[in-house]
Amino acid sequence: MxxxxxxxxxxxxxxxxxxxxxxxxxxxxxxVGGTAGQIGSVVIDTLGAALGVEPTAEAIVAKHATDPxxxxxxxxxxxxxxxxxxxxxxxxxxxxxxxxxxxxRESFFSWAWRPAMSWLVIFLFGWAMVLVPLANAxxxxxxxxxxTADILQFAGIWLVIYGGGHTVKEVWGK
Numbered sequence: 015m016x017x018x019x020x021x022x023x024x025x026x027x028x029x030x031x032x033x034x035x036x037x038x039x040x041x042x043x044x045x046v047g048g049t050a051g052q053i054g055s056v057v058i059d060t061l062g063a064a065l066g067v068e069p070t071a072e073a074i075v076a077k078h079a080t081d082p083x084x085x086x087x088x089x090x091x092x093x094x095x096x097x098x099x100x101x102x103x104x105x106x107x108x109x110x111x112x113x114x115x116x117x118x119r120e121s122f123f124s125w126a127w128r129p130a131m132s133w134l135v136i137f138l139f140g141w142a143m144v145l146v147p148l149a150n151a152x153x154x155x156x157x158x159x160x161x162t163a164d165i166l167q168f169a170g171i172w173l174v175i176y177g178g179g180h181t182v183k184e185v186w187g188k
Contacts, residue, residue, distance in 0.1 A: 025071065026075055029075055029078045029085070029089070030093075033089035033090055058071055058074065060092060061092065131176070132176075135168065135172055138165045138169075139165055139169075141159070141160070142161075142162055142165055143159075146158075
């Protein structure tokens with residue numbers, strides 16, 4: 015994030031605090047530039063649309079400089095919208111729980127095997143259907159490609175293990 019963007023976010027945070035919107039200020043400052051910058055962006059987009067200005071921190075701060083009373087009233091209105099705030103807080107909490115769960119995994123293998131198997135299936139199809147025919151055509155080689163039916167069976171088994179395991183967990187619990 016550039017220095018100008020940080021300065022604009024800081025200035026907008028001061029406007030939010032002055033308007034009596036500490037929850038919005040907290041969401042804005044905590045989330046912009048982090049792993050879920052979308053939440054801070056939603057604050058800026060929503061306020062920009064409500065104020066009729068471009069959805070940027072700079073535009074909102076400039077609007078506040080020209081008409082502080084109506085801007086602060088609009089900000090307070092959004093701060094007091096309990097459904098909107100509850101959604102934002104829940105989204106932030108959900109993201110935090112997901113990060114904690116991923117960080118709590120003990121080893122690399124506990125999460126890496128799923129994408130590794132998916133990449134293996136993709137590689138096998140690419141090998142059999144693209145690389146082997148290209149090598150045979152380009153170099154006159156006689157490389158025997160694995161059967162796509164065999165690869166499809168392997169992919170099916172992988173889908174049963176990965177997708178089916180999740181289905182079983184959902185139906186019968188952990």
